[in-house]
Amino acid sequence: ITGAIELMVVDIQCIMQALAPLADQFHTKLITTSPHAYIEGADRVDFDEHRALEIAREIVRMGIDNFPNRKETHIPKEVSRLVAGFSHEYINYALGGFYRGSFRPLNDAVIQGRLRGVAGVVGCNNARTCHDYSHEYIVRELIKNDVLVAMTGCGAIAAAKYGLLSPEAAKYAGPGLREICETVGIPPVLHVGSCVDNARILTVLSQMATEGGLGEDIADLPGVGFAPEWMSEKAISIASYFVGSGVYTIMGSDSPLANSPVVDRFISEGWE
Ligand code: SF4
DSSP states (O other): OOSOOSEEEEOSSSOOTTHHHHHHTSSOEEEEOOTTOOOTTSEEOOOOGGGHHHHHHHHHHHHHHHGGGOOOOOOOOOOOOOOOOOOHHHHHHHHHTTTSOOSHHHHHHHHTTSOOEEEEEOOOOOTTSOTTHHHHHHHHHHHHTTEEEEEOHHHHHHHHHTTTTSGGGGGGSOHHHHHHHHHHTOOSEEEOOSGGGTHHHHHHHHHHHHHOSSOSSGGGSSEEEEETTOOSHHHHHHHHHHHHTTOEEEEOSOOTTTTOHHHHHIIIIIOO
């Protein structure tokens, strides 16, 4: 805890109720913006899309006004640089430039065996596991074995902390993936957004399928979706649309659904 946060804004992401009493211990103001997800002890500033800029300014002003209440801070000296915000449009551009943007080099790399596939490693941290451990371990193993990784959400933050979202991380990649990263100037682990942006990973896979040479459909691609430390119900709905789109999908750690044999069997065997 840094003591350097004047204000935190939350809506309907996975926000724990304990956040309000925690913020109370410091000068941090906690604001909720969704009328559907008020939190006891937090201030409310309801979001109205017709007044978005005005409301944003009001919230920023509240943060600035709270600055004089800041006391001693503990800001870690460690810095981890990253490149974030990849989309299928940018990957297209990175691989072929403005005039010849194309997924062809990526598909060719798979066909030639330089790249063994693409993995979406996504999802939460889970209090039942050692924080970040699975994300880091799995991602390092994947890139070492020439698998290009796309990440979102809290998993991406885990990878960022270990420096895996920077182009310099190519040194941890296998020879095929390293060659591609160094030629194109991209990290071996691509940050594609928050966990509600997982559909972007599907867009990348559909572009690969459309480009041709690897099969007719997403299900034919050497791709996998993996949530090693999932805990949120949102992860299940995301996994559902991954499976529904034909992606081989793995959910790690203990399943919060395991107490219901019916649901557990449905998602582990039924979806297959
Ligand atoms: S990755 Fe999981 S914990 Fe993180 S914001 Fe998304 S659903 Fe919540």
